[in-house]
Amino acid sequence: MSVTSTAQPALRAAAPATKPRRAWRKMRESLLCYLFLSPSLIVILGFSIVPLVWSIYYSFTKGGMLGRHTFVGVENYVKAFAHPIFLQTLINTTQYAVLTVPIVILLALLVAIVIFQLPKMQGFFRGTVYFPLITPVVIAANIWAYIVNRDFGPLNHLLSMVGVPRIDWLGDPVWAIPAIVMMEIWRGFGFYVIILFAALQSIPKELYEAARIDGAKGLRIIWSITIPLLRPALGFCFIMATIFNFQLFDAVYVLTKGGPAWKTATVSWYVYQQAFQADNVGFASTMGVVLLVIILTLSLMQMRFFRSDIEY
Amino acid sequence: MFRSQVSRRQFLQSSAALMSMAALAACAAPVAPGTSGDAAPAAAAETVLFWKPPHSAQEADLWKPLLEKFQTENAGITVEHQVVPWASVDEQFTAAFAGGSPPDIFYLPDEWYPKYVNQEQIADITDKISGWKDQYSEAGWTGATYKGSTWGAPFLGVAQGWVLNMTLFNEKGIAAPTNWEEFRAAAQALTDTAAGTYGVVADAGPTNWTTMVPLLAAGGTKLLSDDLLTVTANTEGGVAAFETLLENIAWNDQSSTPVGFTADQIRSLALDGKIGMIWQETSTIKAVWRTEAPDLELATIPMLQLADNGTNASWANIGFMFMAQQSADKDAAFTLLEYLSTDDMQVEYVQKGVDLLPLKKDIAGLPDIDPIVEEMVSWLGEGYGVGTQISIRWRDATTSLVQEAQAVLSGAKTAAQALADVEATVGPILDGE
Numbered sequence: 001m002s003v004t005s006t007a008q009p010a011l012r013a014a015a016p017a018t019k020p021r022r023a024w025r026k027m028r029e030s031l032l033c034y035l036f037l038s039p040s041l042i043v044i045l046g047f048s049i050v051p052l053v054w055s056i057y058y059s060f061t062k063g064g065m066l067g068r069h070t071f072v073g074v075e076n077y078v079k080a081f082a083h084p085i086f087l088q089t090l091i092n093t094t095q096y097a098v099l100t101v102p103i104v105i106l107l108a109l110l111v112a113i114v115i116f117q118l119p120k121m122q123g124f125f126r127g128t129v130y131f132p133l134i135t136p137v138v139i140a141a142n143i144w145a146y147i148v149n150r151d152f153g154p155l156n157h158l159l160s161m162v163g164v165p166r167i168d169w170l171g172d173p174v175w176a177i178p179a180i181v182m183m184e185i186w187r188g189f190g191f192y193v194i195i196l197f198a199a200l201q202s203i204p205k206e207l208y209e210a211a212r213i214d215g216a217k218g219l220r221i222i223w224s225i226t227i228p229l230l231r232p233a234l235g236f237c238f239i240m241a242t243i244f245n246f247q248l249f250d251a252v253y254v255l256t257k258g259g260p261a262w263k264t265a266t267v268s269w270y271v272y273q274q275a276f277q278a279d280n281v282g283f284a285s286t287m288g289v290v291l292l293v294i295i296l297t298l299s300l301m302q303m304r305f306f307r308s309d310i311e312y
Numbered sequence: 313m314f315r316s317q318v319s320r321r322q323f324l325q326s327s328a329a330l331m332s333m334a335a336l337a338a339c340a341a342p343v344a345p346g347t348s349g350d351a352a353p354a355a356a357a358e359t360v361l362f363w364k365p366p367h368s369a370q371e372a373d374l375w376k377p378l379l380e381k382f383q384t385e386n387a388g389i390t391v392e393h394q395v396v397p398w399a400s401v402d403e404q405f406t407a408a409f410a411g412g413s414p415p416d417i418f419y420l421p422d423e424w425y426p427k428y429v430n431q432e433q434i435a436d437i438t439d440k441i442s443g444w445k446d447q448y449s450e451a452g453w454t455g456a457t458y459k460g461s462t463w464g465a466p467f468l469g470v471a472q473g474w475v476l477n478m479t480l481f482n483e484k485g486i487a488a489p490t491n492w493e494e495f496r497a498a499a500q501a502l503t504d505t506a507a508g509t510y511g512v513v514a515d516a517g518p519t520n521w522t523t524m525v526p527l528l529a530a531g532g533t534k535l536l537s538d539d540l541l542t543v544t545a546n547t548e549g550g551v552a553a554f555e556t557l558l559e560n561i562a563w564n565d566q567s568s569t570p571v572g573f574t575a576d577q578i579r580s581l582a583l584d585g586k587i588g589m590i591w592q593e594t595s596t597i598k599a600v601w602r603t604e605a606p607d608l609e610l611a612t613i614p615m616l617q618l619a620d621n622g623t624n625a626s627w628a629n630i631g632f633m634f635m636a637q638q639s640a641d642k643d644a645a646f647t648l649l650e651y652l653s654t655d656d657m658q659v660e661y662v663q664k665g666v667d668l669l670p671l672k673k674d675i676a677g678l679p680d681i682d683p684i685v686e687e688m689v690s691w692l693g694e695g696y697g698v699g700t701q702i703s704i705r706w707r708d709a710t711t712s713l714v715q716e717a718q719a720v721l722s723g724a725k726t727a728a729q730a731l732a733d734v735e736a737t738v739g740p741i742l743d744g745e
Contacts, residue, residue, distance in 0.1 A: 065406050066431040085712075085737060142574075149577070150570045151508070171516065171571025173724040257518040260571055261719030261730075276402040278708045279427045 052292075058285035065281050076286035086287055088262050089270045092177065093291075096266065097245040099181045100188075105237050107185065108192030109230075113222065115193070116200045126197060130190035137187075141254035144183040145170065170256055173263040180251050180264055187251075188244065192237045199233030200226070235306025239299050246295050267291045358641070359390045360648050363405075363415035365398045367468070367595055367666040374665045382651045389644050409433045414636040416645035417652070419467060421631040422455045422700040423707055428634075429463055430704050435635040438462040440646060444653065451697065452671035455630040458702050459745070464632030465653045468662045469669035471688040471697065472522055472627035475592040475601070478609040479585055480509065488611050492556055492618055495589075499567035502588035512589040513578055514562040516571040516718050521710035522627040523591045524717050526614070527553045529698040532621035535713060540703045541744045545713065546731040549619035554727035556618060558720040571722045583608075591627075594685045598667045602682065612684045614696050626688060628697030630671065703745060709738045 034041075059076055063069035080086050115125045132140060148155050148169035156166045169179035203226065211221050227234075249268040252258060258265030258273070265273075267287055275284035368374055372395050379391045394415070396404050401424065408414040409431065420428070428434045438461045445453055452466030476488055480502055489495040499511030515523050525535055528545050531553030537544045544550075562568035569578055569587070582590050583605040592601075601610060615625040633652045639645045651657070658670035663678050667685055669692070677686065691697065700706055716730035725733070 064427065064431050066409055066433060084733075145572075145574050148572070150572055151505070168570045168572040168722070171573070171718075171722050173719065173722055176572075259518075259715050259718040260516065260722045261724050262715050263724070265715075273711065276406065277711070279430065279704065280708075 055285045055288050058282055059289045060282075061285075062282045064279040065275065069282065072282070076283050077290075079283065080286050080290060085262055085265070085270065086267070089265045089267045089287075090290075092262075092264060093246055093248065093266045093268075095177050096181060096184070096248050097242055099178070100184050100245045101238060101241040103181075104185045104189045104241055105192055105234065108189045108237065109196055109234070111189070112193045112196035112200055113226070115197060122197075126194060129193045132187045133190045135187075137250040138254055140183070140187055141251055144179075144186075144251075145255060148179045148182075171260055173260050176256060176260060176264045180248075180255060183251055183255075184245065184248065188241070192241065195237055196230060196233055199230050203229045231306055235302060238306065239302045242298050242302065243295055246291065246298070358388050358644060359392060360417060360641070360644050361392045361394070361415040362417045362648065363394050363396050363408075364419040365396050365401055367668060368599060371395045374661060378657065378660060382648065385651075386647055389647060391648060409636075409638070412638060414638050416636055416639040416641070417648050418634055418636065419631055420464075420634060421470075422629050422702055423710070425463060425632065425634065426458055426702055426704040426706070429458055433637050434463050435637045435639065435642065436461045436463060437465075437635060437646075437649075441465055441653075447672050447674070449671050449673060451628070451692075451699075452630055455700070455702060456632050464634040465649055466671040467631050467633045467652065468658075468666070469628060469630050469671050469692075470593055470595070471669060471692060472526075472591055472593045473688045473691065474589045474613045474615070475597075475684065476589050476611040476613065477582070477585055477587060478611045479607070480588050481611075482609070488613060489616070490613075492616055495616060496556070496561050496565070496567075498588065499561050500565050503565075503567040505566075507586075508581070509586045510569045510581070510588065511567040512561060512569075513582070513587055513591065514557055514568040514721055515578075515591060516573075516721050517575055518714060520717060521713050522629075523615075524554075524713050525710075526625035526627050526698050527557055529625035530615045530618040530622045532619040532623075534698075534701065535709055536701050536703065536706070536738075536742065538701075539744055540701065540705065541742050543709070543735040543738050543742070546735040549622055550731055551728045553618050553622070554717070554720055554731060558717055558730075559727045562721050563723045568721070571718060593627075594669070594688050595667045597682050597684045601684075610684055612687050614691050624691070624694075624696045625698050626691045626696045627699065628669075628692055629699040705738070705741055705745075708741060709734070712737045 058069065060071060060073060061069035062072045062076070111129060115122055115129075118125065135143075147153050150156060150166050150168040150171070153169070155169070156164075160166065167175050169175050207225050207229075208221060211225055216224065247268050248266045249272065252264050252266050252269045253272070256264040258269055268291070271284045271287050271291070274280045274287070362379070364371070364375075372393070375393050379393055383389065383391060401420070405414070405418070405420075405428065409428070414433065425434060441462060444465065448466050449469075452469065453462075456462050456464045456466055478488070481488065481498070484501050486498050486501055487494075489498050495512075502509060502511035521535075528535060528550050531547070531549035531551075533544055533547045533550040533553075535543065535545050569581070573581075578587070578590070579600075581587050583600070585605065585608055597610075601608065617624050633649055635642065635645050635649055655672060655675060658672050658675045659678075662668050662670045663675070667682070669689060677689070681689075703709075712734045716725065716734050719725040719733075720727050720730045
């Protein structure tokens with residue numbers, strides 16, 4: 001005790017001298033942090049921020065991938081909202097998201113809860129559901145093209161057993177989007193299972209025990225404890241699923257090339273088509289910026305909706 | 313005991329600094345070859361980069377002896393040859409041009425190159441090759457001319473037509489059709505979905521404009537007007553042509569392979585003898601049909617005339633050898649271009665190598681030419697050939713045509729609605745260039 005009390009005046013006396021040294025040390029530590037972050041920051045700057053700024057600039061111009069660009073003001077935006085193909089791709093993209101997001105999250109939630117309840121082999125099942133996601137999209141798409149083939153596909157074979165006539169899944173404008181949605185659900189749901197499973201593990205077991213003591217069972221427990229506590233994870237899943245599905249490109253590129261009759265064309269695919277094939281970079285950038293605004297708006301709305309102030 | 317002279321903090325600081333420098337160095341712009349040959353290093357000046365998408369599964373092997381011969385004849389010039397897959401031509405060429413390291417010499421067909429002319433990436437070689445004009449067919453030379461300049465040396469031509477599986481025709485006791493009534497009847501008779509046979513492939517693939525443009529010609533019209541200001545597909549004849557093949561034969565009669573069939577699936581069915589009529593290119597006859605289905609008896613017919621002002625039609629387009637505007641050593645590059653334009657190359661690569669059409673006038677047909685190829689080639693002499701209309705908007709127009717053709721094939725639109733939609737979509741972007 002006496003040592004502490006006698007040392008205090010000395011420390012106070014030294015304070016003015018150590019202040020600039022502390023500030024210097026703090027600055028040096030900050031600098032060190034920024035130095036470590038710099039490779040990532042440079043990559044983000046080079047591959048995200050700069051292209052984003054350029055895309056916004058290009059959206060107000062007319063021109064190709066290389067060569068001269070002419071400033072045209074908002075002409076591209078006016079043209080976009082009157083362009084029948086772009087409007088069709090917006091409708092298609094929304095359809096993909098509306099059909100895929102709720103189903104994939106619900107399915108992932110159910111599967112995560114089922115795996116969570118398993119006494120053994122949880123790791124095996126988590127790995128299994130994740131497997132489609134690590135399959136290269138070209139291979140996955142070709143497998144899917146076989147599964148939904150009109151004449152030889154197992155899906156139509158199964159449906160024919162219950163009297164459903166053969167469907168040309170990828171060739172029929174009505175069924176082409178559902179066929180791709182099914183593939184996206186198959187490919188993507190493992191990702192959400194892993195997220196939700198991790199969130200399930202973080203829910204304190206005491207809450208379930210208390211609920212059971214109070215007489216709650218099965219669905220009641222899931223509805224009143226599991227779902228509310230999964231809210232942040234569910235929010236993350238909804239936001240990611242919305243972003244992924246509004247950016248859908250690869251399955252369309254591999255399976256249908258936007259056909260038949262533009263019915264599977266997404267905004268991302270049409271941006272690619274206009275930028276790389278038609279060399280219409282100004283218009284492609286405009287569509288990209290519109291898509292960015294839509295995704296940003298939806299993400300902000302979802303973040304607000306899923307914001308959780310509940311603490312347990 | 314050894315004790316490090318570098319503290320943990322110093323080590324971390326040094327590491328961070330080194331990582332940042334490495335990242336900055338990696339992000340530095342690559343040094344472009346430049347537009348001036350003087351600035352290029354001596355060693356690089358003697359290396360000519362040559363890119364070509366393949367016309368054969370053995371593309372690299374075909375080129376090896378031909379390019380070795382060039383290098384022997386031109387000591388000091390090394391050719392680096394790269395086979396660029398068709399599916400990534402847009403991305404790879406654009407990246408190479410943007411990065412300032414494009415191929416010095418490259419092959420592209422007529423529907424692709426106007427884009428790179430507009431991007432100022434293809435060298436104008438009008439002055440260098442204007443003297444070659446008389447050596448080439450008129451169609452070949454005209455195709456190389458865009459916006460008043462000559463951009464490439466015509467290299468090869470492609471011809472396409474219906475290949476008929478006469479083995480299947482004979483089994484059903486049907487003769488090769490000579491008009492559209494017979495064509496429709498044959499397609500119906502050959503289709504037996506229970507047995508997995510289909511009368512015709514009314515192609516729904518992403519390149520099916522090579523079928524649709526001759527179909528429009530059979531109906532007496534073109535996709536675009538000659539002045540590239542309007543869509544001309546939506547005429548009475550054009551609608552009748554779409555109606556006949558896509559609406560009646562494919563959709564109403566269901567005599568075609570389904571729209572959702574993949575290209576591999578169709579190819580497999582065709583080579584198994586399960587398809588009656590399929591639109592094919594000359595290069596596939598020897599390399600695919602005679603090799604993988606040698607027992608099938610084949611015949612060929614063009615797209616049959618439909619309207620009074622129409623014509624029998626064959627898809628015929630042309631590819632060229634170009635020189636890059638950014639080429640570091642245009643003299644060495646042009647030496648290679650001259651070599652690629654010799655009669656020898658027309659025979660060794662174009663004829664013997666890939667069974668396509670030489671574009672130089674004096675090249676005689678090979679004595680062992682396949683009769684199917686010979687027949688298809690003869691149509692061009694009869695004026696059946698229709699091909700690309702050289703325009704930067706051609707690919708937009710053909711994409712729209714493909715999508716709308718698919719709409720008819722899948723019953724979503726009538727032929728009239730589909731062609732009206734092509735006109736509505738493509739019309740506004742045409743400006744005559």
